[in-house]
Amino acid sequence: MSGERIYLYDTTLRDGAQTQGVDFGPADKAMIARELDRLGVDYIEGGWPGANPTDDAFFAAPPALARARLTAFGMTRRGGRSAANDPGLAATLASGARVACLVGKTWDFNVTTALGVSLAENVTMIGDSVSLAAERLDEAIFDAEHFFDGYKENPGFALDCLKAALAGGARWIVLCDTNGGTLPHEVERIVGEVAESIPGDRLGIHCHNDTENAVANSLAAIRAGARQVQGTLNGLGERCGNTNLISLIPTLALKLGYETGVGAEGLRSLTRLSHLLDEQLNRAPNRHAPYVGEAAFAHKGGLHVSAVEKDPRCYEHIDPTVVGNHRHIIVSDQSGRANLAVRLRELGIAVDPGNPRLGKLLDLVKEREFEGYTYDGAEASFELLARRALETVPEYFRLSSFRVIDERRWNARNERVTLSEATIKVEVAGQQIMTVAEGNGPVNALDAAMRRALMPSFPELEHMRLTDYKVRILTPQDGTKAVTRVMIETTDGAGESWSTVGVSTNVIDASYNALHDSLTYKLWREGRRG
16 A cells, blocks of 8 residues: 555535634635645545635635635536536536546435435436536536445445446546434445445545544545545535544554655644644634644643653654654643653753752642642643743732622613723832723633733733633632632634643632733743843
8 A cells, every 4th residue: 555646536625615603704714715725635635616605705716726626516406407408517627627526326225215216216316417517617526425334335326426427427426424323344345345446546535533433534534445535624524524644644554554745745734733723713723733833732640741751652652853843742730850850941941950949840740630730731831830940030010909890780771781890000110000891701801901901111011912711710619719729721813822820718819820821921031131
């Protein structure tokens, strides 16, 4: 298998747009397409021309692509029409893209219930449509919808559909596990049987992730002979998503030795690309995503860290830098000196392993975690804690007091509204400053008041914004008097983000502690040293 070519077909711009909560505009689609082209995928499915204004706008002004082939999606002709006289098919073929991917039914149940045509007519519809697309464009691709379900119930009919597409000139015939219910051993068996009739270098695979097997199913199909694979960035897609290309691509290259259009430089861009998409969608990246997640090469147990220091192969299946990631040593109450020493070295803090302050810092971490703090997911707070213990961090501002008021009332339109207002007094460079700000909730109001007070002295805080806010009750047995832990994630608007933690019996006080660390960390990173 080493060196054999696998062709990558990305459907992020169409399947990914069907994800709940995802709404791509034409500019978003153009940006993602350019990134996919730079990565090295072979096909980029731009959408369905004629289906909605966004896709029409995208195809009207498509981005210039250097390597990938832009593909328009559509469906085979309807029953009772000729291929040349079907408006939907015409829109796909007239999109300007030189490749068309046409979806057609291959499950007899769908044909009779959804389309209401005979099985013979459906086979003719597929052949006619693919033939017209192959005649007018550079390539025609046939997506065999619900193929695995159809093959299990009526293999003869399902294969007849594929043979009609092949006879019509389809470059690729893609077997779709449309409802995501097929398992890897079934995929491998069925694709192997299909490959006896359809050449493997003409077969593709398209899987959904409803059983958490989309990547495994895709690999099983490739093992059985398929040479094109379809998927999306970060596994976006309807319901549980599609095959995650971010996970599949390095597995193909690094584990199985296949050749794709993604070279070494493209592999190194995977982490950045995965996080870029999440940033575009205003979502927090999945810390535990394989290959590219912040925790993918994270080590928390002291014994693990000691082993990794001696030989990374003990707990790392690849060198994380190959996919643009990095090793991450976590400091927590599960840590030993090895974790702490490695983590400090990563932060650029030089400390002798025999320095007694190292042991005191480790004791401090464990003591604070016993109180409710966690530095597992709050690396910015840990860095500040370490630097304060081993070096010095300036006190950029000193809180004198703050007050937060929440008001719930009925406005003049007889609508119920809740308003939050924060008043804060801080000392900056010996000067007392008081500001008041309103916000969408008490924490937002407090954040706004803090930055309003500090920005005249620290303009670099202007573009900071909170992207995530989590509260956890640590002592639920205490009811409303419980100790709470607040985790805040902040971004600077330039692609950098960091997390901080605060603990208190008062949720607003805990939020302030986390905000204080977030602001201080930003100023430290900006080079402020006094």
